[in-house]
Amino acid sequence: MKKIKIITDSASDLNKEEIEKFNIEVLPITVTVDGVEYKDISNEEYIYKMREAKNFFTSQPSLGLFLEKYEKWTSLGYEIISIHISDSLSGTCKTALSASKEFEGVYVIDSMTASVGIKYLIKYCYDMINKGIDISDIYGRVLEKRQDIFTYVTIDTLDNLVKGGRLRKTAGLIGNLFNLKILTKLENGELKLVEKARGKRKLVASLIKTIKCDLENRKIKKISLANVLSYEYVNMIKDEILREFDYNIKEEDIIITTPAISTHAGEKAVGIVIEAI
Numbered sequence: 001m002k003k004i005k006i007i008t009d010s011a012s013d014l015n016k017e018e019i020e021k022f023n024i025e026v027l028p029i030t031v032t033v034d035g036v037e038y039k040d041i042s043n044e045e046y047i048y049k050m051r052e053a054k055n056f057f058t059s060q061p062s063l064g065l066f067l068e069k070y071e072k073w074t075s076l077g078y079e080i081i082s083i084h085i086s087d088s089l090s091g092t093c094k095t096a097l098s099a100s101k102e103f104e105g106v107y108v109i110d111s112m113t114a115s116v117g118i119k120y121l122i123k124y125c126y127d128m129i130n131k132g133i134d135i136s137d138i139y140g141r142v143l144e145k146r147q148d149i150f151t152y153v154t155i156d157t158l159d160n161l162v163k164g165g166r167l168r169k170t171a172g173l174i175g176n177l178f179n180l181k182i183l184t185k186l187e188n189g190e191l192k193l194v195e196k197a198r199g200k201r202k203l204v205a206s207l208i209k210t211i212k213c214d215l216e217n218r219k220i221k222k223i224s225l226a227n228v229l230s231y232e233y234v235n236m237i238k239d240e241i242l243r244e245f246d247y248n249i250k251e252e253d254i255i256i257t258t259p260a261i262s263t264h265a266g267e268k269a270v271g272i273v274i275e276a277i
Helices: 016-022 043-052 063-075 092-100 116-130 135-148 159-163 169-177 200-215 231-245 259-265
Strands: 003-009 024-027 030-033 036-038 056-059 078-084 106-110 149-155 181-187 190-197 220-227 254-256 270-276
Touching (some): 024 063, 030 259, 043 254, 056 259, 063 078, 063 092, 078 092, 078 116, 078 135, 092 106, 106 135, 116 135, 116 270, 149 200, 181 200, 190 200, 200 231, 200 270, 220 231
Parallel strands (some): 078 106, 220 254
Antiparallel strands (some): 030 056, 181 190, 220 270
8 A cells, every 4th residue: 555645735724733733734825024025924923014014915836846746756766645725725736736737645735624523624634644545535535525524714805805815805895984894705615705793793793603603503513712812802702602512623623723714814814613523
């Protein structure tokens, strides 16, 4: 049986310890702030730079980089599972798929999520690799596992989403005009507007209502909060999750998200990622 290598991108919000544990190759989604490109900047430092910046944007890993990494690992006798941020949020997955056509044994997966949601799928994949499961079976099971991941994003201001083209400009204008807060979710890999709420508490109430509806009779295995310096929202969401679902979100599952996510979600945004069983 061939060895299996997992490749992902930096939108997966893996920390250094997790990268080492899972033995993963992480390709950087770079960010450019006022003409300066950053490949290695702390998540928190980037948000501070974003506050003062006149312009900022992300750049996906290049086709050449994917070709280089696929060549490296396949030549060493590995098969590859390459799992990436939702295709609706970045062109990274399309680029990976294009590069994979040049090689045998490279399986590309659109995670249909982002941030910690990708991490959930990577861990699932890693566990199966350790059990000696064949890569084609792992590929199929990960595709099915995506249905267990629910990804929501609370947006405090629409400026970044509109600027990046992730929401229609009309939605942004309405939101900013009335100072509305926005709840979105990734559904079938697409970022969709769920509800507009006037004020933070109503936004969190809308989130809880949506989670209840989506989960139906399913149970929560894990919840993570990936935020953009959003301490007030995080505390409100954590309290409501505990009250409504009797689930206490651990401090280790509350993180400042990667620049690749912060760029588009904007400061005070929170990604609520749920793994259901």
